Amino acid sequence: MNTTEPVPAAEVIDGVLQLTIATSAAGTSMDFDLITAGTAALRALDPSVGAVLLTGAGANFCAGGNVRDFAGADDRGAYLYAKATDLHDFVRALIDAPVPVVAAVQGWAAGAGMSLVCAADIAIGGPSTKLRPAYPGIGFSPDGGMSWSLPRIVGLSRAREILLTDAILGADEAVRLGILSRTVADTDIRTESLRVATSFVTGPRATHTAMKTLLAQSPTATLTQQLDAERDSIAAAANSETGQEGVNAFIAKRKPNYTTITA
Structure with a gap:
């Protein structure tokens, strides 16, 4: 019997809209029920909200899309079209948010998870944080805005190399490239990200x-x-x-x- 408590999709705590994008279910792959709930919360942003916090509720920030679900779809193209549409609505809502968006990037941020790291205003990781496009491994091209955001962060030449070679980026390299803002101890990622997000609540x-x-x-x-x-x-x-x-x-x-x- 699974006694795991359900993870709130979106909740405002002390002026911070906290959005969970993945859980330990299905190997911390992106949970699209949480994504669509997050989009709705962002579009109906309350004036009391001063920041947004993105986080995963498992060992990883987000391991990307659920490939098993992709494989099980009767029409994989139609299925991915619908999922990308939902994800891109979320990305647009994040980018359009009038308040700072902070990502607590624990463990892996792969595929669409890496795309969301690139969409955040501030991304905080730890020594164990790793990022990877992951699309070439399953024969897909990027979604989540990665082909737009990554070149603007690291430059077009470096983005080409990262995407085409499916590079695995460690925390130090991700900080050097500007994908991660900085790192803290792995055990402090969530706490520090929440502290940063909360600091915006009382700011200008x-x-x-x-x-x-x-x-x-x-x-x-x-x-x-x-x-x-x-x-x-x-x-x-x-x-x-x-x-x-x-x-x-x-x-x-x-x-x-x-x-x-x-x-």
């Missing part, structure tokens, strides 16, 4: 949103366009409640209080 949320917007548009913007966007953004910030509280606190030599500001 409008600033975080503005930063994410500027960073998202920068890859396709010209320098002139980006300078104009930065000018417009900082001018708007100066007249916002967040900007006024920040400047006033600086002048008064006190810690700013952003907790009562919702916009």
